[in-house]
Amino acid sequence: MNRIDRVTAILIQLQSKKVVKAQEIADRFNISLRTVYRDINTLEEAGIPIIGEAGVGYSIMEGYRLPPVMFTKEEATAFLTAEKFIEQFTDASTSAQYQSAMYKIKAVLRGTEKDTLENMNDRIQVVKPYIPFNKGSVDNVLQILIHAISDKHVLKLKYQAWDTKQPTERHIEPIGVFFASDSWHAIAFCRLRNDYRDFRVDRIKGISTTVEQFTTEHPSLKEYLEKVYKDRELTTAVIRIHKDVAKYLGRQKHSHGFVLEVDAGDYMEMTFLSQSIEGLARWYLMFADYSEILQPQSLKDTVNGLIKKYFSNLEK
Numbered sequence: 001m002n003r004i005d006r007v008t009a010i011l012i013q014l015q016s017k018k019v020v021k022a023q024e025i026a027d028r029f030n031i032s033l034r035t036v037y038r039d040i041n042t043l044e045e046a047g048i049p050i051i052g053e054a055g056v057g058y059s060i061m062e063g064y065r066l067p068p069v070m071f072t073k074e075e076a077t078a079f080l081t082a083e084k085f086i087e088q089f090t091d092a093s094t095s096a097q098y099q100s101a102m103y104k105i106k107a108v109l110r111g112t113e114k115d116t117l118e119n120m121n122d123r124i125q126v127v128k129p130y131i132p133f134n135k136g137s138v139d140n141v142l143q144i145l146i147h148a149i150s151d152k153h154v155l156k157l158k159y160q161a162w163d164t165k166q167p168t169e170r171h172i173e174p175i176g177v178f179f180a181s182d183s184w185h186a187i188a189f190c191r192l193r194n195d196y197r198d199f200r201v202d203r204i205k206g207i208s209t210t211v212e213q214f215t216t217e218h219p220s221l222k223e224y225l226e227k228v229y230k231d232r233e234l235t236t237a238v239i240r241i242h243k244d245v246a247k248y249l250g251r252q253k254h255s256h257g258f259v260l261e262v263d264a265g266d267y268m269e270m271t272f273l274s275q276s277i278e279g280l281a282r283w284y285l286m287f288a289d290y291s292e293i294l295q296p297q298s299l300k301d302t303v304n305g306l307i308k309k310y311f312s313n314l315e316k
Contacts, residue, residue, distance in 0.1 A: 014043075021057040071108070072113075153214075154173055155171070156208045159199060167206070172188035172191065175188060184202070185200060187221055189214075238270070240264060241290060242267055245287045257280075
């Protein structure tokens, strides 16, 4: 990236949040702090009203705005790609909001970029996941959750837990949402259980925003997830799998804590950090005839135990 493009990008970054630290700019563009200071000085000499405070960061004087930003062709197609994902992996309300934003983005594109998006629209597709977002439960559940997190509103839920026959009524204080293992999840403090809980969004059968605002200072979603995963005991497992089978494992391996693979001739040696040895053992049996457990012994013992049960059931 040449200096003119970088200085322009820095100006846009400064408008993206109230305060931007010099180190953030340096990390983004892989430049030194000295270069950041020089680029900021260039913007100030060009008449941009930048406020800088030592140890805090830079901000632009309230009220200053750039004219509509021009997007490159690559940026425009990135937006289009994101739209395809949002259509498949979010609720109808979130998808509609993004489509509305796309109209605004397209409005400031040059003619050639608009033509590119028109031509590429049918050439970029995201095939529905095996378990698509359940649009039949609550149509705008993600938007309700996001607004409640932002405004600190207590939510009233009808929640169908996996081990219950009837939904239970919950009042929750939401702190964040995330997508993992083909499902959206909401982390919230549940007043019924008096503890933090992970709510699968597709199991929410009813949701409404109450007028009550909570004042409790909850951890951020990042802090909560880091603590949860830190507190969980993980077991390292190494499995040697023939390449004829390994190539078909795809996303499955990530659900079982896959972290690393090493080429070993006709085999791949895969390392897992597993939260459940039994879960890993049951998955391993799908391709056991093409693989070998290198460690730990507890995984071998669990697999042997399952095989004995299978044979015992077959003899009945």
